[in-house]
Amino acid sequence: MIVTIDGVAASGKSSVSSGVAQALGVPYVSSGLLYRAATLLGLEASLDLHAAPHLLTLLGTHPVRLEPLAGGNRVWQGERELTDDLHSTRVDRGVSVVAALPEVREWVDAQLRALPEPFVAEGRDMGTNVFPHASHKFYLTASARIRAERRARERPEDVPAIEAALQRRDELDTVQSAPAPDALVIDTGPLDLQGVIDTILTRLR
Ligand SMILES: Nc1ncnc2c1ncn2[C@@H]1O[C@H](COP(=O)(O)OP(=O)(O)O)[C@@H](O)[C@H]1O
Numbered sequence: 001m002i003v004t005i006d007g008v009a010a011s012g013k014s015s016v017s018s019g020v021a022q023a024l025g026v027p028y029v030s031s032g033l034l035y036r037a038a039t040l041l042g043l044e045a046s047l048d049l050h051a052a053p054h055l056l057t058l059l060g061t062h063p064v065r066l067e068p069l070a071g072g073n074r075v076w077q078g079e080r081e082l083t084d085d086l087h088s089t090r091v092d093r094g095v096s097v098v099a100a101l102p103e104v105r106e107w108v109d110a111q112l113r114a115l116p117e118p119f120v121a122e123g124r125d126m127g128t129n130v131f132p133h134a135s136h137k138f139y140l141t142a143s144a145r146i147r148a149e150r151r152a153r154e155r156p157e158d159v160p161a162i163e164a165a166l167q168r169r170d171e172l173d174t175v176q177s178a179p180a181p182d183a184l185v186i187d188t189g190p191l192d193l194q195g196v197i198d199t200i201l202t203r204l205r
């Protein structure tokens, strides 16, 4: 069984997926972390993030591994754990450029499709492109202001700066962010985290 939870930036995908996965007793898979890992490594190597060939060479010679767990995903490059470095403002700024590269998307998709079922997968295109045959699909939205207020609790910037950055990323991510036609769209604005998780679990049961 595969459950997909897609949605816009900071709509609650990873928190909700973790809650749903724990209730189901399966791992969840955070696809965005692989895009973030590619971005971090590209930045650290001072690569041009618009150019795929060097980035792909880097990812090929120093493989990155996603460890999907129900409580939270971890990302490794060899013995080095990258997880804590993936949610910086610097990576936030660069990740949409890297995620627009078809070669990087293929690199991520191949890793995701190799994972053993069952799991909950979250990202932008889990229900459309990567797992179109998933049995249950969900899509989370909320206004940019609400998302910025939530994310402000995790980032050093103020709400207006975060809101502007989220809107910029929404625009850059538009291509791969359309909901699957068979996804249930949930506006998380009026709901708390548990409310979103319960909406999904009710649908699944
Ligand atoms: N429905 C909700 N109500 C209140 N806070 C939420 C809700 N959903 C998510 N959050 C909080 O918003 C922040 C962003 O959620 P996160 O799961 O990281 O989103 P995403 O994976 O879509 O970027 C987290 O601090 C999370 O706890």
Ligand SMILES: Nc1ccn([C@H]2C[C@H](O)[C@@H](COP(=O)(O)OP(=O)(O)O)O2)c(=O)n1
Residues within 6 Å of the ligand: 008, 009, 010, 011, 013, 031, 032, 033, 035, 036, 095, 096, 099, 100, 122, 123, 124, 125, 126, 169, 173, 176
């Ligand atoms: N399946 C996916 C997952 C993420 N992405 C892109 C789009 C996002 O800007 C970045 C980071 O994704 P992530 O889910 O970690 O980002 P947010 O937590 O929603 O801000 O990667 C994508 O293009 N396709």
